Amino acid sequence: AQSVTQPDIHITVSEGASLELRCNYSYGATPYLFWYVQSPGQGLQLLLKYFSGDTLVQGIKGFEAEFKRSQSSFNLRKPSVHWSDAAEYFCAVGAQGGSEKLVFGKGTKLTVNP
């Protein structure tokens, strides 16, 4: 069964600083990987996804993530954070081969200081 660990419950960065949110997964084969963002009081919005191919994937809002099989990681990055990026971020893993379920991490809350 798949599992996801987001080691950081809460991260605070200054506006304009770079950001990296960590995600480690456990799965025996090549997984599908996702990052979602949730603004306060809202549903989850897909930021980016990895299925296969290029291990560096680009998403919306200037985010990118890199799949590293050797480290079982799929870290989310942004070179310069904006105040509007303050939200909670969830990493999720799915199983290739038609499995219809995703397993979500517990989330990382991002605070952006002016």
Add this chain to the structure above:
Amino acid sequence: DAGITQSPRHKVTETGTPVTLRCHQTENHRYMYWYRQDPGHGLRLIHYSYGVKDTDKGEVSDGYSVSRSKTEDFLLTLESATSSQTSVYFCAISGQGAVTNEQFFGPGTRLTVL
């Protein structure tokens, strides 16, 4: 945005009363899911559906039942609500196919059980 609506958006009820939450989609997607979101737990899958009248349990299904009589509607019922079921409930949908299992989320229902 994916066409997903949830009703009601907010509900306050008393312990022991039955509660039904509705998820409605206009995307004709095969898969539908109910999650609950609680601080420190992220998103946890309650039940999901892989077609009309086809449902299965998730990791936190005790105390919940679901029904799907039409492609577009997925109902979550709390037979006898308890205070531990106070939570934010999210519906999600996913398209058919082995490749695409990214999920699209509704806006959520905030349920308070007194």
